[in-house]
Amino acid sequence: MSTPSDAGQNPPESPQLRVLSQYVKELSFRNALGASTQGHEQQPLIDMGVEVKSRPIGERGEATEVDLCLSVQARRGDDPLFSVELVYSGLFQFVNAHPDQIEPMVWIECPRLLFPFARAIMAEITREGGYPPLMINPIDFTPLYYAELKDRQERGAAPLGG
8 A cells, every 4th residue: 555655666566467368268078877877886086187288379478378178087997987178268467577477377376266167167067967066176286387397397398388
């Protein structure tokens, strides 16, 4: 909060992350058993994959599109139950951010902001498919980001997004 006595001092602007839009980019649900989903006492085995992708938007990279890709396969024994593929995306803009600050925001903060919406879609689509809603536990994207950075450094690959 600024006061009249602060008028002569301009504090540096803090970095801002703006969410311009968010949307379902791709959604696929495959129900392998159809109507025979009820009456099983054995819990299904859930295999889930998470991936984050990004790309600059606009001629000068005015915004960044971030894709949160969730992939789930459910099985009971050797029998497939269902599979869901969701790409939930957001269009983000970074204001007053140093280039070193942008990469962690893209790979940690943006998917963190997208996740609750993607989680709700996954729960709803599995419920509509005749199964109990799939409630995905919250994901901490920080260790995923640092694991990917370490892997890229070991391979001598380009930085994320580059």
